[in-house]
Amino acid sequence: MASRIAAEASAYLRQHADQPVDWWPYGSAAFASARERDVPVFLSIGYAACHWCHVMAGESFADASTAAYLNEHFVAIKVDREERPDVDNTYMAATQTLTGAGGWPMSVFAFPDGRAFHAGTYFPPVPRSGTPSFMQVLAAVREAWEIRRPELEVQADTLAAHLGSVADGQRAMLSAVLAAPGGSEPRHEALDAALDKLLEIEDPTGGFSPAPKFPPNPAxxxxxxxxxxxxxxxxxxxxxxxxxxxxxxxxxxxxxxxxxxxxxxxxxxxxxxxxxxxxxxxxxxxxxxxxxxxxxxxxxxxxxxxxxxxxxxxxxxxxxVLxxxxxxxxxxxxxxxxxxxxxxxxxxxxxxxxxxxxxxxxxxxxxxxxxxxxxxxxxxxxxxxxxxxxxxxxVPSQWLAWDAAVPALLAARSARPQPSRDEKVVAAWNGLAIQGLALAAVLLGDAAALDLAQAAAARLWEGHWDASRSGAPLLRVSYPGSAASGVPGLLEDYAAVALGFQALAVASGEERWQKRAALLLDAALELFILDGLPVESASGDAMLLAARSGRSSIEALDDALPSAVALLCSALLDRAGTLAAAGTGGEDPHGSVERGRVSALLGFVPRLAGRVPHAMGASLAVLARLGAGTGTELVLTGGTTEQRAGARALGMLAGVAQPVGAQQRPAAPDGGLAAYVCRGGVCLAPVSGLAALRGVLLPYLPGA
Incomplete structure (x- = not known):
């Protein structure tokens, strides 16, 4: 049997290409086949680095009898969640609703129109600890499909309505109004409440939850x-x-x-x-x-x-690096x-x-x-x-011993079999990597980090962005040696790449990256803001819409990545600040339109800050930057290369916007550094020393 997924670019799909299961890639053709055959869809969702995905593949999907049963009674679809997080998010919500838990591999059974009716995660090859075997699940679903399909229709409709109501709830939450600029007290109270809650739930071993312990990056x-x-x-x-x-x-x-x-x-x-x-x-x-x-x-x-x-x-x-x-x-x-x-x-x-x-x-x-x-x-x-x-x-003597030991440890490791690498280039993740590298370049003086950031940014711009591609100028994924795939970028891709470019502009001093970030943000606002509220995807996928009773989705809370809403808000706030500080805001010289968008999208934060700050850290970080509704910018003129680098580092630490390019404000009389801290287009008197600038930007922290 020729595999439909053997030619797919996804490493995860190709890992399954030699199995006896007649896998389809995700798309309308697979669902149409299920409709023609009058069989349910089985979606298996995972990713290349997933341990338990490998386990279930070896136990069940590589088994000839299991595959034969699956092929006869289902249309089996293999989904790379990293290529299609919108698919993963929709069916993960269904799985969590039905089972109370989620994870990968995800195993979802759906009608040919996309509505889910049964789901789980890993199923073993034989019953184990109260969990049925995969074959038992397949047989039970087949029996229900053939004998009790009206009941499945009711369950699918009920689940789709629930997921639709959750999407409605997200949109209602994002419709909340944040205190108007100038009314900063509720914001300060929210930030204090979030800090209090994180102190309360701190785990003694670090983080804010018991095992399994994930790095709480947004918090x-x-x-x-x-x-x-x-x-x-x-x-x-x-x-x-x-x-x-x-x-x-x-x-x-x-x-x-x-x-x-x-x-x-x-x-x-x-x-x-x-x-x-x-x-x-x-x-x-x-x-x-x-x-x-x-x-x-x-x-x-x-x-x-x-x-x-x-x-x-x-x-x-x-x-x-690829x-x-x-x-x-x-x-x-x-x-x-x-x-x-x-x-x-x-x-x-x-x-x-x-x-x-x-x-x-x-x-x-x-x-x-x-x-x-x-x-x-x-x-x-x-x-x-x-x-x-x-x-x-x-202590220092132990670090010396450790540094002397590392080459031997790495040499021993390199002689062992190595883990496989998924060479898929994801735009959002590369954008975040560029941002992190730019921070390391400025804050730690790491020249290698800046080189890596510039190379990655150039590849994203050349390989993923095409302004002439109507409706999808930014593509989400590419693979080495080939053009970017046709998977349109999601809101998180546009926002994260914009953030990476904004940080790279500051680190490199090259204005082109701020201009490219602005193009990404313009496209994001056009594609993903509907009736004033954001959506995750602009694709209008019919199956995903059916799974949620016709509603578009957006998630305002953080997961492994910061929420797309928070990423967008952070990038918009930075753009507002650079326009205002540089005096190039055009009809909006103080960036008030952009800040108004940010305030509108963050209106839900104060209400939840003291309850679930660990789930909305990225939005809280933007709220902390927004301050009293004006934001803060840093404009630098004059000074030595070292002084300007130190000032840029302080600006990055404070999270303030920094316009790049020629500035109109005067340098110090002797040509030395003049650092202007501006809020709402109004600048304080310039300061000339890094110690003084640190006192203005980081007033409550001692010098490191």
Missing amino acids: LDFLLQFAAGPSPRAPEALSLAGRTLEKMALGALHDLPGGGFSRYCVDGQWRVPHFEKMLYDNAQLLGLYSRFAALTPDPGQRELATRAATGIVTWLCRDM PGGAFASSLDADVIEADGSHAEGSCYLFSDEQLAELVPKQWAVLAPLLDGRTLESEIPDQDTAHTLAFAVLP
């Missing part, structure tokens, strides 16, 4: 932005963020020898990671650790944060051993015996520092392979 973004704001509680926010950032960087979530962070940890101590490495996590963490390294007054934390950030840059350069300069999506959680078996994370594990043999000169110093676990969360014996983690912040 940390809010805390660092709060710490850079005009509140006497700034040190409190910085300390809270620092405790989690430190615990994550010391733990095995952080690949201490090789750089980069895994997706999450299955235990509560950050010691046992699920080893897939995602670009979107590391892109966010790069910016967070760069900012924290520049903000914290603690030298030990600064050293750790700097190493975490530069390690991500090293990992991106070594393992993730021909042309863009970044791959992920590294697999599993390693394929010589016998063809899958082993999760095996290339990263060492026993004490192996470590003592590899680094005999450093072992006596490092042994008391290391605190890894086996994959079963057990304290290992000397000859049991375990993860690598630090028990405490290393």
